[in-house]
Amino acid sequence: MKFGEFGLADATGAILAHGIAINGQRFKKGRVLSPDDIAVLRKAGIETVVAAILEPGDVGEDTAAQRIGDATTGDGVAATGAFTGRVNLHAAAHGLVVYDRDLLDRINRLDEAITIAALPPFAVVEPRQMVATVKIIPFAVRAELVKACIDAASSGGGLFRVASFRPHRVGLIQTTLPGTRAKVLDKTVEVLRHRVESVGGALAGESRCQHRTGDVATAIGRWLDAGCTMVLISGASAITDRRDVVPSAIEAAGGSVEHFGMPVDPGNLMLLGRKGNIPLVGLPGCVRSPKL
Numbered sequence: 485m486k487f488g489e490f491g492l493a494d495a496t497g498a499i500l501a502h503g504i505a506i507n508g509q510r511f512k513k514g515r516v517l518s519p520d521d522i523a524v525l526r527k528a529g530i531e532t533v534v535a536a537i538l539e540p541g542d543v544g545e546d547t548a549a550q551r552i553g554d555a556t557t558g559d560g561v562a563a564t565g566a567f568t569g570r571v572n573l574h575a576a577a578h579g580l581v582v583y584d585r586d587l588l589d590r591i592n593r594l595d596e597a598i599t600i601a602a603l604p605p606f607a608v609v610e611p612r613q614m615v616a617t618v619k620i621i622p623f624a625v626r627a628e629l630v631k632a633c634i635d636a637a638s639s640g641g642g643l644f645r646v647a648s649f650r651p652h653r654v655g656l657i658q659t660t661l662p663g664t665r666a667k668v669l670d671k672t673v674e675v676l677r678h679r680v681e682s683v684g685g686a687l688a689g690e691s692r693c694q695h696r697t698g699d700v701a702t703a704i705g706r707w708l709d710a711g712c713t714m715v716l717i718s719g720a721s722a723i724t725d726r727r728d729v730v731p732s733a734i735e736a737a738g739g740s741v742e743h744f745g746m747p748v749d750p751g752n753l754m755l756l757g758r759k760g761n762i763p764l765v766g767l768p769g770c771v772r773s774p775k776l
Contacts, residue, residue: 485624486537498535536623545569545620553618555634558642569620575609579648597625649684652714655707659695661720700733718767730766
């Protein structure tokens with residue numbers, strides 16, 4: 485691609501790099517100059533324009549953006565039409581944005597002429613929300629560079645996908661100790677109902693029992709028998725060890741503890757368990773708050 489200041493005799497078909505106002509008429513940046521445009525410019529006394537002229541092997545910004553954008557779309561992601569060298573990618577479902585961050589970085593390092601900006605991996609998105617945007621910086625890029633981006637972005641079925649939330653039917657267990665206030669438990673139900681529904685699930689109901697291993701194990705069994713696909717356990721006392729009440733109850737109910745403790749704050753006392761393919765989650769105390 486040639487870029488610079490060109491005389492009007494050489495500017496037919498050139499792409500205008502900067503907007504020009506002539507007698508109330510506006511020639512916008514990116515306009516492809518026609519013979520009529522050249523005549524208007526010459527009549528106005530303009531002798532040169534700063535523009536870009538494509539050469540063999542160049543791919544125009546819109547075409548390049550469209551090809552790359554289409555190549556990046558996986559399941560649950562749709563590309564818009566190209567405009568000013570940009571293609572936006574939108575979620576087609578309610579779920580999590582999933583992509584290989586290292587691969588995205590490698591594509592962005594191929595050449596400064598091509599950029600792909602995106603939400604962080606595993607961001608929650610709604611349908612029609614923008615997930616990423618492909619932007620071609622100059623007016624054109626080399627065909628081999630476009631091909632390299634497409635080959636990388638389309639590997640594995642598209643760089644970006646949205647993993648839809650599964651419509652879990654969730655049972656909630658809350659344990660009690662002497663002094664546990666019903667008001668706190670009631671509030672917890674509503675907070676968790678909102679959280680579950682915000683990710684496409686439904687709270688099937690809530691049960692309360694004493695903070696004892698046998699009682700919690702029995703409650704887990706009842707929710708599994710009721711057909712729940714996930715069970716949440718909010719203890720009256722925080723889990724402090726894998727041998728504590730909640731993890732012991734999960735094992736007593738025939739399940740297993742997969743992991744205890746998370747590198748997050750708040751929420752580091754979260755426990756993940758499972759019985760078969762049913763998640764059993766020991767909740768940290770912070771879930772009682774509506775805050776993030």
